Amino acid sequence: MRTVGWSILVFMLASPASGQVSQDCSAPDKYPNTKLDTKYARRQKFSHSEKVYYSCDDDFTAFRGSRVVQCVDGQWTKLTLKCEKISCGNAGDLPNGEFQYEGNSYIGEKVFAVCNEGYTLKGLNYMICKRSGWAGEFPSCEEGGITCPTPEVANSVQRTGGVSAYQVGENLTFTCSEGFQLNGAQQTTCDASGQWKPQPPQCVPIPDDKIQPSPGSCGVPPAVSNSNVHLADRFITKTSFFSGQKVYYNCDVGYVAAGGRKSRLCNNGKWTPLKLKCERKLCGSAGDIQSGQFVYTGVEFGDTATAVCDEGFMLVGSATRHCMNNGWSGRNPVCEAAVCEDPPEVSNAEITGLQHEPYTYKSVIRYSCRAGTLVGEREIWCTKHGTWSAPAPECKEITCPSPNVPNAYWTGNHNQKFQYRATIYIQCNMGYVMSGPGTVYCERDGRWLPELPKCQRRRFVNQWG
Structure with a gap:
């Protein structure tokens, strides 16, 4: 009796476990800096053991962990994928100065150039982190104390002798180009704050009825076709140049000077030829990809590098990088095992x-x-x-119907169901002749093959007339 009671108790304890049904999961959790793959985004129900995949948000990149979570009895496993903001990294070395970073070199943040004592900054004092890397002209620190930069006065005659900065106390006198007149002080001085006082003047157009062209002057320099150069900004708005005046050119974005002078001269009403040659900037290698490689159209400005993963690996990230003015755009993608x-x-x-x-x-x-x-x-x-x-x-479970052949009987299978590959042997009753095969088998589509035979009554011939 004691043994029976113990058995009933064990059965009662075991019964709930044996009848337990796996539970579905609701929509997966949200995690910082990640997003659920698009094909799962609108679903609200997932079955037990089903898996879903995450990827990093825009401007973020994966640095460790798995992209997968799984539904287990109504609960999702924890996502281990960790994403960090895309960083431009180190901006490089600044000779005679240093870079001070606004944050962690993330997209949108700035890095500021600070020159050592006795050196003066030339150019903008910052660069901005963009998806393509650090953007902006690289600054430089030049030897010297407080100086004033050369003022840019549109439509003025530049007589600076190539000087890019002036010492405190130095003066500048302005003369406007032909067809323009001064509006403001003709002379300005570099003061101790590094500013010009008074402010540099403007050169405004002289009314048409007062213009007196000088002999030997030149008009707008003719465009240079197929050269990848452009006239420097300070000359773009000018329409007249005196004889002996120079204009300067720069290489287009993505091109670098490869020889020849950057200037041309107005000589007695004619412009001298421009000798400046510009070539596409070189980006070099886009880097290495584990379990993949880059396929290049070239390694110069405007070219592309497209990532191709080895067979059995799938690309995570943007496949294409572009050779830009500041190097290859973006970051290298990753090839993950399929x-x-x-x-x-x-x-x-x-x-x-x-x-x-x-x-x-x-x-x-x-x-x-x-x-x-x-x-x-x-x-x-x-x-x-x-x-x-x-x-x-x-x-x-595939079965064939009972092989009902009139005037016949069969042998070989005495089960109630005729399953796939079951074989039977059919024989006609006495006095009947078979037309068709005597052996048939049950095919996977539930048909007898070959077709069931027929049993026809034997015909007797009267030999006695």
């Missing part, structure tokens, strides 16, 4: 080839039916796209 989800389970089937995660490219699994007939592919494998080569097969 991973398939766990192979689908099939009712009444056994799976061989199961392994611990992950199922990578060329992993193979095989199905075999414990009961019924396998319909579909017996063997499937993980493709280079991270998907299984075919849907999972099914184990179906």
